[in-house]
Amino acid sequence: KAGVTQTPRYLIKTRGQQVTLSCSPISGHRSVSWYQQTPGQGLQFLFEYFSETQRNKGNFPGRFSGRQFSNSRSEMNVSTLELGDSALYLCASSSVGQSSGANVLTFGAGSRLTVL
Amino acid sequence: GEDVEQSLFLSVREGDSSVINCTYTDSSSTYLYWYKQEPGAGLQLLTYIFSNMDMKQDQRLTVLLNKKDKHLSLRIADTQTGDSAIYFCAETLGDSWGKLQFGAGTQVVVTP
Numbered sequence: 001k002a003g004v005t006q007t008p009r010y011l012i013k014t015r016g017q018q019v020t021l022s023c024s025p026i027s028g029h030r031s032v033s034w035y036q037q038t039p040g041q042g043l044q045f046l047f048e049y050f051s052e053t054q055r056n057k058g059n060f061p062g063r064f065s066g067r068q069f070s071n072s073r074s075e076m077n078v079s080t081l082e083l084g085d086s087a088l089y090l091c092a093s094s095s096v097g098q099s100s101g102a103n104v105l106t107f108g109a110g111s112r113l114t115v116l
Numbered sequence: 117g118e119d120v121e122q123s124l125f126l127s128v129r130e131g132d133s134s135v136i137n138c139t140y141t142d143s144s145s146t147y148l149y150w151y152k153q154e155p156g157a158g159l160q161l162l163t164y165i166f167s168n169m170d171m172k173q174d175q176r177l178t179v180l181l182n183k184k185d186k187h188l189s190l191r192i193a194d195t196q197t198g199d200s201a202i203y204f205c206a207e208t209l210g211d212s213w214g215k216l217q218f219g220a221g222t223q224v225v226v227t228p
Contacts, residue, residue: 004158033214042221043204048214056215090158096213103147103213107159 002027004108006091012114018079021111025072025093032074033105034066037088046089049074050096078113086115122205122219128226134192136222138205141186145207148181149216150190153202162190162203192224200226 005024013019025032034046045058049068066076072093078085089112092105121139128134140148146167151159165172165179165188172179178191192199202223206216 006158031214033216035218043218045215045217048212050213056212058215092159092214094214103208104161104164105149105214105216106161107151109158 004091004093004106006089006108006111008111009109010112010114012116013081014116015081015083017081018077019081019113020075020077021089021091021113023074023076023091023093023108025074025091026095026106029093029095029106030072031094031096032068032072033092033094034074034076035090035092036060037090037110038084038086043090046076081115083115086113088112120205120207120217120219122203122222124220124222126222126224128195128224130195130197130226130228132195134190134195134199134224134226136190136192136203136205136224138188138190138219139186140188140205140207140217142207142209142217143183143186145209147208148179148188149206150177150179151204151206151218153204153221159204195224195226197226197228200224 007022031050033048037043047066048056052068063079068074088110090110092107094105096103149164150162176193180189202221204221205219
């Protein structure tokens with residue numbers, strides 16, 4: 001079974017630009033979550049989607065947005081990039097809500113964004 | 117706000133046991149997790165424990181949960197150099213499925 005796939009793995013942008021990151025969950029998983037990881041703030045929750053609906057949103061400005069498609073793939077977008085948006089963006093998927101058992105989040109390798 | 121606290125650094129000799137401690141805050145957390153992160157990689161789930169359990173053992177890993185003190189620990193037996201990584205403790209928040217509160221991570225360095 002393929003894991004969580006995130007693309008691109010690395011990207012460099014300049015301030016003011018916008019970026020779109022993609023996440024393909026494990027086949028069959030309908031729940032996708034996004035996290036931002038920085039040295040200063042650690043791992044912070046961004047969004048959670050289930051069956052194309054946003055269930056939860058973290059404490060991030062409106063420049064951060066996301067969506068989930070009918071095939072459960074998800075994208076997140078950051079507009080008007082700032083230097084502080086440089087981070088590793090991690091996506092995770094789970095089968096929660098579809099079967100009994102633990103809500104086990106499986107993470108992808110992440111997309112490392114550098115804003116210059 | 118909610119804060120999950122972990123010690124930041126642990127040095128251990130190869131072959132010894134490692135114990136990583138974590139204090140969480142949400143008494144309604146249903147699951148608590150341990151993730152491992154190696155340099156340049158994502159998060160690898162090591163193990164998890166349901167909140168109505170006190171202990172869980174999985175090969176070299178032992179998780180202890182003290183709900184009264186909101187204390188979670190991860191013991192790695194016979195620590196190997198490949199266990200050098202950052203270990204994160206995480207708790208579910210309320211009834212959220214995909215929203216975890218992570219600790220800052222404990223850097224474990226295994227010396228020969």
